[in-house]
Amino acid sequence: MEMSGSPAEGPRRTRTVKRxxxxxxxxxxxxxxxxxxDQQHEFYSLTCMMKEGLSAAVQNAIDNPxxxxxxxxxxxxxxxxxxxxxxxxTFAGPVFASLRxxxxxxxxxxxDSLSSDGSYLQFISNSKSKxxxxxxxxxxxxxxxxxxxxxxxxxxxxxxxxEHLEKYPHSLLVKFLGVHRIKIPHxxxxxFIVMQSVFYPDDRINARYDIKGCEVSRWTDPAPEGSQxxxxxxxxxxxxxxxxxxxxxxxxxxxVEIDTSFLQRLNVLDxxxxxxxxxxxxxxxxxxxxxxxxxMRTKKSVITGSSPTNAGTPTVxxxxxxxxxxxxxxxxxxxxxxxxxxxxxxxxDLGSAFSGRPCTEQPAGTVTDSMELPDFQAQNRRLxxxxxxxxxxxxxxxxxxxxxxxxxxxxxxxxxxxxxxWKRLRHPGKAFSTVSPPAYCLRLCQWVRDHTK
Numbered sequence: 001m002e003m004s005g006s007p008a009e010g011p012r013r014t015r016t017v018k019r020x021x022x023x024x025x026x027x028x029x030x031x032x033x034x035x036x037x038d039q040q041h042e043f044y045s046l047t048c049m050m051k052e053g054l055s056a057a058v059q060n061a062i063d064n065p066x067x068x069x070x071x072x073x074x075x076x077x078x079x080x081x082x083x084x085x086x087x088x089x090t091f092a093g094p095v096f097a098s099l100r101x102x103x104x105x106x107x108x109x110x111x112d113s114l115s116s117d118g119s120y121l122q123f124i125s126n127s128k129s130k131x132x133x134x135x136x137x138x139x140x141x142x143x144x145x146x147x148x149x150x151x152x153x154x155x156x157x158x159x160x161x162x163e164h165l166e167k168y169p170h171s172l173l174v175k176f177l178g179v180h181r182i183k184i185p186h187x188x189x190x191x192f193i194v195m196q197s198v199f200y201p202d203d204r205i206n207a208r209y210d211i212k213g214c215e216v217s218r219w220t221d222p223a224p225e226g227s228q229x230x231x232x233x234x235x236x237x238x239x240x241x242x243x244x245x246x247x248x249x250x251x252x253x254x255x256v257e258i259d260t261s262f263l264q265r266l267n268v269l270d271x272x273x274x275x276x277x278x279x280x281x282x283x284x285x286x287x288x289x290x291x292x293x294x295x296m297r298t299k300k301s302v303i304t305g306s307s308p309t310n311a312g313t314p315t316v317x318x319x320x321x322x323x324x325x326x327x328x329x330x331x332x333x334x335x336x337x338x339x340x341x342x343x344x345x346x347x348x349d350l351g352s353a354f355s356g357r358p359c360t361e362q363p364a365g366t367v368t369d370s371m372e373l374p375d376f377q378a379q380n381r382r383l384x385x386x387x388x389x390x391x392x393x394x395x396x397x398x399x400x401x402x403x404x405x406x407x408x409x410x411x412x413x414x415x416x417x418x419x420x421x422w423k424r425l426r427h428p429g430k431a432f433s434t435v436s437p438p439a440y441c442l443r444l445c446q447w448v449r450d451h452t453k
Contacts, residue, residue, distance in 0.1 A: 034121040034122065035124065036121055037121065043122060046184075049085065049088075050120070050143065050192070051120070053083060053088030053182060054111075054114040057081065057088060057093065058107055058111040060081070061093055061097045062111070066093075066094040066095075066097040066098040070162075074095055075159055086182055087182070089180060089181040089182075089183070092179065096176065099162065099165070099177065113136050113138055116136065120136060120143070121137065123135055123230075139197060139202060140197055140200050140201075141177065141194055141195065142197050143193070144192060145190055145191065146192060146193055148191060151181075151191045153411065154176065154409065157266060161173075162308050169379065169381060170255065170382060170384070170391060172255055172391075172404050173404070174195050174196065174408070177194045177196060178194040180192055196389075198276075198402055198404030198406065199276050200388065200402075201389070204278040204279070205402065206278055208274070208276040209234065209237065209238050209276070210273075211238065211272060211447060212234075212235060212444070213235065213443040213447035214431040214433050214443065215235060215432075216433070218236045219236040238275075238451065243277075243448075243451055244398065244399065244452075245401070245452060245453075246396060248382065248394050248396070249453065251380065253452070255380055256448045260444055264438055264440075264441040266408070267412050268408055268437060269412050269416065269435065270407060270410035270434070271407050272406050272407050273403070274404045275402070277402070278399065279398065279399060280399060284400070285397065412436060412437050420434045420436070
């Protein structure tokens with residue numbers, strides 16, 4: 001006759017079951033506002049194929065590391081991997097691998113996030129595009145379906161995009177981490193891109209905005225009070241508010257000008273400035289001034305000369321050699337007593353370069369050529385926060401802001417020119433989205449000037 005377990009085992013099992021149930025409930029609550037793609041979801045099969053295909057594609061990058069110097073062949077490379085129920089194609093794999101490496105991202109970490117056991121999340125966007133938006137379960141990476149024209153535009157401009165990130169490593173432009181095409185028998189081919197999420201980590205974000213610098217169709221009804229549904233608000237929702245940065249304001253003004261000038265060169269419009277904010281905890285408000293935090297921030301910031309196109313050494317926010325960080329820190333330590341004043345002066349120098357000039361007067365290619373500044377300043381770098389997503393995080397006195405520029409695929413061609421004239425007739429005297437790239441660039445820069453302090 002078998003003996004039953006001891007009397008203590010029953011309560012212990014009950015506690016274990018309760019803990020698991022409570023953990024599951026908390027996880028579901030965290031995902032409110034996004035839709036978990038479970039087995040009943042229409043995209044379940046597609047996202048499972050995406051996960052399998054991406055895992056294999058990244059494994060190929062692990063087995064065949066990107067070279068330190070990218071060649072023209074790397075930009076044109078297409079790799080096809082055949083799976084049981086689909087075929088996955090990866091475009092310019094070594095180029096995107098080198099960018100991931102320059103961001104301090106290991107391929108294994110990237111692979112684990114894209115192919116984790118947790119389901120992808122569907123994000124319901126109020127965008128007018130027909131794209132589908134997915135998030136990895138940890139909400140670190142965005143996957144977005146794109147049409148063939150948009151993918152061709154990105155790949156044809158990939159080299160100058162990489163050159164821009166090399167010249168301005170702290171750019172606010174969204175970081176594209178992969179371009180793929182999935183072929184499923186008897187179904188239409190799907191192109192999709194993988195991007196770093198600007199709003200990561202989003203645990204305490206309490207408001208998100210998609211800013212285009214205009215007013216027509218730029219209001220979204222907020223979520224009901226007390227609701228945890230995620231709603232991305234727009235320009236008119238932001239009226240009466242400010243992004244309060246103090247010393248970092250000149251840096252932001254300048255970087256927005258640099259990035260929008262680059263987009264003007266690409267002849268694009270309709271891109272968005274994403275802005276989110278969350279309150280700083282009391283212990284976060286002054287942590288940037290401690291010596292230990294300064295070491296970590298310096299390590300995240302840069303080594304002059306490293307770049308995505310020569311990615312032997314991580315650029316941002318990966319580790320830097322100790323001797324380089326020690327040198328930077330020793331220079332900083334010598335000025336400890338006047339550090340705030342020095343940072344403020346640096347911001348003023350960069351801010352004066354902005355000086356309210358229209359974008360058309362300062363193309364991205366020449367925006368710093370005439371300045372006799374050290375490399376750190378000429379490339380508009382800043383001391384990055386010791387944070388998981390430092391390139392898109394700016395801490396003000398009381399709020400942490402997440403800032404990035406997305407949706408850079410809309411070319412100002414014949415259709416958009418017609419749309420511009422139609423909207424001029426329909427909305428006389430009002431600011432609408434469809435304007436020429438120089439006007440769009442100037443207007444967004446003006447919005448940032450007017451809504452920051």
